[in-house]
Amino acid sequence: MRNSLLKNRVAPAAVWFVAILIGWQCLSWLFLEVLELPLAQSKLPYLHELTRTLLDYADVLLTEGAVTFSNAALGFLFGAIAGILLAILMSISKWVEQLTFPYAVASQMIPILGLAPIVYGIVHDDQISRILIAAYITFFPVSLNMLRGLRSAEPSAVELMYSYAAKPWVIYWKLRLPAALPGLFSGLKIAAPLAVTGAILVELMGATQGIGVIMLRNLYYGPSHNYMFWLTVITGAFLGIISYLLISLFERILTPWQPEFRKTGGED
């Protein structure tokens, strides 16, 4: 079992990853040495140069990354809670849905790039505006997917509850909420990396700390700071991936019954 897991999943993934790195390195060499493109290393830097810079500045990337991540996480948490609550309200009352849903959709049409300075102008604090933007981005996909999940309970499953003379809140607690978990998690998985991106965006527009701040700084310094700039971009992507993986891990722990996590097709 363990061996086959190694063979079927880990090994191909590792081979693929190494292949990408080799491809990257070759392309980088091609740009620099063969095609002799101007600013070739800004287009695709050598991996060994990136590694060298990473070893020198790992602590900076880590501390700044942690600031961004914790702000994004906090915003994500608030946004998710708000999204879940609104979804529950909308599923209870058509009236609430009709009143709020068009505005929830419309709110998503506002470009974040324009919203961030407005929010900053109101709160005058880069931490709070990062948290607010991350929450704002999280809110919608969570709410939408949660609402779908709440409505996914089968009519017969609801009828069973009715036959037990169950109170409405009991039906929510024992049926609708558990049935909504897969939907909730797909919403959270969409939202988590977006929350990180949103936090970085706010940082780009002016902040004192965070991965976005050093990203912008190294971009200004020009080609001499190229490797560091690339590393900030990679760190940003890495934060997004971590956030996604964390949510996936929670999903696996909390909803092991979902079809995609089922081990065998069945017995008998």
Added chain:
Amino acid sequence: MTTTQVYTPEIELDHVSMRYQTEKSEVLALEEVTVDIRKGEFVSLLGPSGCGKTTLLRIMADLIQPTNGEIKIAGGTAKEARLAQKYGIVFQSPVLYDWRKIKKNILLPLEMMGVSKEEREKRVDSLLGLVGLSDFKEKYPWQLSGGMQQRVAIARALAIEPEILLMDEPFSALDEFSRERLNEELLSIWSKVNNTVVFVTHSIPEAIFLSDRVFVLSPHPGRLSAVVEIPLPRPRTKELRNSKEFYDLISVIRDCFEGV
């Protein structure tokens, strides 16, 4: 009224009619159905699709309300019976909650009634034993076959020890072999609980094999066309299916449909 009543009525439907309003017209699903089911009796509601047999069961379960007619379930109204948990119900599909293990699925109605955790734990083993699924306590529903899932649904319906068991074509999604086996198992379960069972089916042999009486319904509009007594002795075993009496009863019931 000089005759002594030899049985207690458990379910009484008096001139029950059900009309549905569709966009184009009004559909009469049930017309003036009058039914009397005795306490401890196993009856089937038999008929082709469109005869209103499921509608009739749902009326008994208070899942829908009839347009006309009187209903008495266990001495009260259908709603009172539902609120007091007088019946357990088994649907066509098992309707198990995916996120609950078998044990927790069976205990759901007891949880709803506020039975204490210790008491629930005590009951789960006998319920699992009753339907022969003791080894599957900690499994999830999808790890069980369709027939096993339906047995879980039966155990869940029996968890509250209801006076009445309502079953809406519970085995119709299963293959013929599983269905016959489950018929036998259902009878053996019933011999231990001895409550009143109302069983909806469109299979003539199934209705005969299980029931004390078969209520034959005809479609368009749904009407009670005959009540057939099944005098076959109990306990009933699979050999019974090959007996002459069994075949005779099949013809009797077939004839009920011929006239329609």
